[in-house]
Amino acid sequence: MPPSPPTVVLSPCAACKILRRRCADKCVLAPYFPPTEPYKFTIAHRVFGAANIIKFLQELPETRRADAVSSMVYEANARIRDPVYGCTGAISQLQKQVVELQAQLAKAQAEVATLQCQNANLFALICMEMTQSQDQPMFQQQSPAVDATCFLDETSVVPSWEPLWT
Known part of the structure; x- marks a missing residue:
């Protein structure tokens, strides 16, 4: 058939x-x-x-x-x-973009860490100032018009503080 x-x-x-x-x-x-x-x-x-x-x-x-x-x-x-490089050129360009974005991310993370350290240091300084001002008699305070307790109450202040930096 x-x-x-x-x-x-x-x-x-x-x-x-x-x-x-x-x-x-x-x-x-x-x-x-x-x-x-x-x-x-x-x-x-x-x-x-x-x-x-x-x-x-x-x-x-x-x-x-x-x-x-x-x-x-x-x-x-x-x-x-892209007649010369084709897909390889596109991949190379994307890899370059990834490297640039990773660098930007690392920079932003470093800035965040720096700001967190500054925030912790500022908090430690405030705590230290408050403990010093509580130890001094009322008439020896440097600025009687500014009340340090307006930022923090006495229950949130730790009397023995440790610095966060080394």
Whole structure:
């Protein structure tokens, strides 16, 4: 019995439409280049060529073909934008951006740590001033108009404080 001719699909895939050929029932490209997305095949075809795309997809198991097409389209886009470096240029640029952002993060973290130390030192100085002012008689206080207890009450002051710096 002679092999049956491939059945013709009514709506050809984007690849067959661009290549101006009939889209067979078992077209390798049809599941990955639907007629609604012709730009995907156009970009991949411009960089890799139709024969290479078909050959590459036929060599892969069907479970990995969708990812391969996605990668080819991404690489083709990158090659069109940057013909010399392609995806490598985009990756390099992103890595540079990550390094710059890490440096900015480290600088911000150092500033936060500095401000926290300054805050702790200021609190320690206030506590020290309050304990000294409580030890002095009322007539010997340097500024009787300023009441140090307006910032902290006596229950929150620790009489024996330890400096936070070394």
